[in-house]
Amino acid sequence: MAKLLSARGNGHLGIGICPIIMESEKVLQRTSSLLQNTALSDVTFIVGPPSASKKYVGHRVLLAMTSPVFEAMFYGDMADKSKVIRITDIAPIGFENLLR
Numbered sequence: 001m002a003k004l005l006s007a008r009g010n011g012h013l014g015i016g017i018c019p020i021i022m023e024s025e026k027v028l029q030r031t032s033s034l035l036q037n038t039a040l041s042d043v044t045f046i047v048g049p050p051s052a053s054k055k056y057v058g059h060r061v062l063l064a065m066t067s068p069v070f071e072a073m074f075y076g077d078m079a080d081k082s083k084v085i086r087i088t089d090i091a092p093i094g095f096e097n098l099l100r
Contacts, residue, residue: 031062032100034059034062037057038057040059041057041058041059042058042059042060042083043057043058043059043060043063043074043082043083043084043085044056044057044058044083044084044085045057045058045084045085045086045087045095046084046085046086046087047086047087047088047090047091047092047095048087048088048090048091048092048095049088050088052092053088053092054092054095054096056092056095056096056099058099060074060075063099067098
């Protein structure tokens with residue numbers, strides 16, 4: 001379990017135990033599982049040339065957290081609001097490695 005500072009009613013900080021804080025390994029496992037899960041996804045990438053394309057689901061906020069390129073793509077001045085994004089100039093395996 002992780003310790004964290006919490007504000008007590010009297011305004012003093014104290015050390016307490018928070019059972020809902022996940023260990024970093026669990027967070028990483030959960031994040032990785034979202035790559036395979038369409039639940040909660042809010043973007044779909046179709047990657048590769050039309051004859052050999054592959055579909056990937058994504059989560060904009062997670063992608064933006066891990067990459068300044070995705071952050072600019074989704075939340076920058078010229079953000080792409082599309083639900084489906086086609087990327088034809090990269091091989092699916094290259095994009096998959098980028099996601100990991």
